[in-house]
Amino acid sequence: MTSRTMKLIAFMQAQNCSNYVGSWRSPASVPDFLTPAYYQRIARTLEDACFDMAFFDDRLAMPDIYGGSADLAVEHGIRTVKMDPTIVLTAMAAVTTHLGLGATASTTYFEPFDVARRFMTLDQMTGGRIAWNIVTSLNSAEANNFGKAAHLDHDRRYDRADEFVQIVRDFWTAWDPDALVIDKQAGRFADPAKVHRTTYHGDFFDVDGTFTVPQSPQGHPVLLQAGQSGRGLAFAGRWAEVVFTAFSNIEKGAQTSAAIREAVAAAGRDPEKVAVTPAVGVIVAETEELAKAKEKIIRGHARQEDGLVLLCETLNVDFSGRPVDKPFADEELAAMSWHGLRDRVIATSGTPNPSVADFVTFSGRGTIDEGRVFRGTPSQVADQMQEWFDTCCDGFVLSASTLPGSYEDFARLVVPELQRRDLVKTEYAGTTLRENLGLDKPSRPAATATGVTGP
Known part of the structure; x- marks a missing residue:
């Protein structure tokens, strides 16, 4: 096995379709998306194929901007159902032991303590397998659902997000790894000198309190983010450990990857410690002719x-x-x-x-062309993935065009070919997501100009 292997991440939705809306219309897609069994089938498939992680994208509103109504979205099933991904992923955690699990939470409409406690609790309950996909939310429909008069403008959302993540990380490292004593005979539960108070004063938040959940086996959840340009890229450079991105071709991929690593370096972090993972779709079959026929059917499920x-x-x-x-x-x-x-x-x-x-x-x-699509036989798909991996990325976020079929096809046909080439793992490196992604265990952050962390 080579020292560098592809990160494999499954792009999930806690809803009626994958990120490809037309997926629910396919006869090959299973319609029991409101049951734990649906997500557990996918989880088992992913873990058997040694995927590093499945993460859930999310929005906090039904799509209702077009025409000022949700009617079109409801009638045609355009990402209409949106369940809480942090709850859904617990169903997947219950039937797996190594698969990493990520969920989206908004820094615009949630609060730092809530996100910190919820995700650290999930990390404890899964033995250190959780990631937080950081988003700032996108539209006024989300603002309306939370009783807000307006959606913050783009750069202000990222200003708030910077403060939000700083506070969450301070909370997550408030307990030193060896803070728990649990000496029943002496009646001593934990060392107060190793449980730190978090104090932060900024433009958006004033926090002064002590966090309530000790560190997890991996320290704290992995930080996943999708900033690609401007203010978002600077945010990703400061915080992201895994960057979820999109490349239209290998040349653009090399440029985007270089820009991400430059942003990480500019933030004073090691660019080699950040994984760049573009979203791709895969349409694979035993022969090239079958793959083309499958693609034609899949494309037919899209609507204008x-x-x-x-x-x-x-x-x-x-x-x-x-x-x-x-x-x-x-x-x-x-x-x-x-x-x-x-x-x-x-x-x-x-x-x-x-x-x-x-x-x-x-x-x-709304089409399968939204992200790059690798298509063909297992060998042809592996060739395309290897070329990208060798040139511009550290792995892939796999999008599904049918569920659970896309993941089953990839696991059955492509993964063995990638394993034969020593491009993906044949077994997990450890029990935590950080171990399996090759990420360092985080340390307690230093005080900042706007935030003060103290005992």
């Missing part, structure tokens, strides 16, 4: 309304009633919520002021 609804959700802009060929003005583009998607459309379309038609065409939202 899928892309429109999803674009409005992620950009926080209502496309309904707007001429499809009318370019967006600079100020309209600046107000869009997801800058990474906006910038990707501008780059791939070749126009600084794209239209609705450009966003639909070049974003790929």
